Amino acid sequence: xxxxxxxxxxxxxxxxxxxxxxxxxxxxxxxxxxxxxxxxxxxxxxxxxxxxxxxxxxxxxxxxxxxxxxxxxxxxxxxxxxxxxxxxxxxxxxxxxxxxxxxxxxxxxxxxxxxxxxxxxxxxxxxxxxxxxxxxxxxxxxxxxxxxxxxxxxxxxxxxxxxxxxxxxxxxxxxxxxxxxxxxxxxxxxxxxxxxxxxxxxxxxxxxxxxxxxxxxxxxxxxxxxxxxxxxxxxxxxxxxxxxxxxxxxxxxxxxxxx
Ligand code: UDP
Numbered sequence: 001x002x003x004x005x006x007x008x009x010x011x012x013x014x015x016x017x018x019x020x021x022x023x024x025x026x027x028x029x030x031x032x033x034x035x036x037x038x039x040x041x042x043x044x045x046x047x048x049x050x051x052x053x054x055x056x057x058x059x060x061x062x063x064x065x066x067x068x069x070x071x072x073x074x075x076x077x078x079x080x081x082x083x084x085x086x087x088x089x090x091x092x093x094x095x096x097x098x099x100x101x102x103x104x105x106x107x108x109x110x111x112x113x114x115x116x117x118x119x120x121x122x123x124x125x126x127x128x129x130x131x132x133x134x135x136x137x138x139x140x141x142x143x144x145x146x147x148x149x150x151x152x153x154x155x156x157x158x159x160x161x162x163x164x165x166x167x168x169x170x171x172x173x174x175x176x177x178x179x180x181x182x183x184x185x186x187x188x189x190x191x192x193x194x195x196x197x198x199x200x201x202x203x204x205x206x207x208x209x210x211x212x213x214x215x216x217x218x219x220x221x222x223x224x225x226x227x228x229x230x231x232x233x234x235x236x237x238x239x240x241x242x243x244x245x246x247x248x249x250x251x252x253x254x255x256x257x258x259x
Pocket of ligand 1: 121122123148149150174175176177178199200201202203204
């Protein structure tokens with residue numbers, strides 16, 4: 001856990017919020033990126049989950065996902081819904097730490113210190129464009145390997161062996177939620193010591209295949225609405241946002257009720 005790895009003793013780290021029984025680290029983006037760079041020099045496996053409301057809501061229904069989130073070394077508040085939930089529960093996170101922003105900060109840091117990076121996931125052409133774009137944006141970036149995310153179960157051992165042989169310190173996994181979290185958890189004993197981050201659709205954004213909401217919408221906490229407009233097929237999945245907030249309100253009321 002972030003707290004368990006000594007973050008609690010560092011200045012400014014405000015600990016973890018408990019949202020529906022799942023932990024969320026109260027980090028700013030800078031603090032999260034700094035903790036990641038400390039972790040990749042630490043020689044241990046370190047799992048980062050970037051959790052939005054949809055994932056946390058899923059985590060309370062899917063016990064396996066919930067246990068993975070609970071055991072992750074870092075869980076960031078990836079969305080306005082999670083930030084709002086932390087405020088309603090009286091343990092506010094300082095700001096939203098979006099998976100894409102954290103990935104970009106980590107790539108910047110990695111390029112600055114020639115830290116080896118491996119990218120796993122996304123469609124083959126998206127992955128290629130993402131690597132190209134990352135190298136343009138972060139000169140000196142040391143991409144030691146990549147594998148697209150549309151592989152067969154039979155390729156699993158080869159992929160793990162390849163990642164081990166390339167010895168990345170940063171492993172970005174873009175297989176979608178919850179597959180990427182389950183993949184990281186399942187193979188963490190076989191993977192080399194590194195920081196593994198589930199980054200969802202972030203490689204599509206980096207590759208220019210998907211766009212993030214305009215900054216004013218991100219700042220107003222409306223990125224989910226932008227995504228809904230762009231991908232109406234996600235409407236069913238997004239129903240989890242109001243359900244998540246209702247469950248959080250229930251938790252807040254239970255906390256207030258005198259015993
Ligand atoms: N993906 C993949 N293999 C799969 C399914 C999905 O590599 O079998 C990739 C997909 O191409 C995309 C990312 O996983 O790059 C998931 O994107 P999405 O926007 O769905 O992320 P989520 O909302 O699940 O975080």
